[in-house]
Amino acid sequence: MVNLSATDDEWQTDDETGYENPYDYDPNAADENDPTVDGDDPSLDLDEDTDAITEDEDDELEDVEADEEDGELAEIEPMYPTYEAWVEGWFTQVIRRKMGPGGGESGLAWDARWWLYPEVAGRLKSLWFGWEEARASDKASAMSNWWIHQLDPHLRVIFDSDSGPMSHAKRDGSFSGWPALPYEPMPPSLRDEYPADS
Template sequence: MNFDDEPTADEEPTIDPAFDSVDAFVEGWLSKIINRRIGDKSGLKWDPCWWRHPEVDARLTALWWAWETARATVDDGSAMSNWWIHHCDPHMRVLLDAETGPMSGTREDGTWRGHGPLPCKPRPDSDPDQLEQP
């Protein structure tokens, strides 16, 4: 960048993130904006210790970076609306699902029984006779 902080023709302008971590984003913005009835047969579940669920942490980190990108998109007035529709809503449906979501195993006392990772088998050699049919 040149000395007067104006981008040259081959540089994109940079905008500092509003939040310095996913934790700051979730605690300082997302948890204050998302307003849902949790529990009580609502079909929604949230663990205040969301960071202990690897999938939740990964999804919220992706959501945070997508939000920062939308916030910094000054030439597209619909960027934030697109963030809600294409990023936030789908992620929150998965995250808050009380039946199958990654926090659905959280107990009221704060303990978490966990679901475990997806089962995986190593890929067999390329011999077609060794491939299992679904």
């Protein structure tokens, strides 16, 4: 415990750093307590060590350049050549849900003619890109992240039997999607207010 009741005469006032004037401190001065400063350690040769580090860095850069030339860093070949092939060969075979008899009536909505629905096609194409990227990733958790952060949110919209893109799908093919959203061109005055490059 520190005795704070000491008088001025009892306080230790010696400079523990060993320097009489702390303002006269030279950070580049040799440390007399360091055994390697006097050159006693023959294993330390600063010039050779520096050259070795530089050579290692050069070797690493050459390896990266060689990999690029060999195509190792090039784009990885996808397992499925198109997103249509992925939907047919993977999505419709792996994703299995209880579907209702008709859209909006019960269960989930799905139309075998999924390509008639631009939103569904766009979402499935995005899922295919993400799936191929996760499959080729070196990270063990990449595919799990794809399921949780990409697939599940898209499925909630695609299969939504109340308001999803296929929510009124019928087995007889009498429904081919909701009409496109109404659109009117933006007035020129607003176009100037919201430029495309902002």
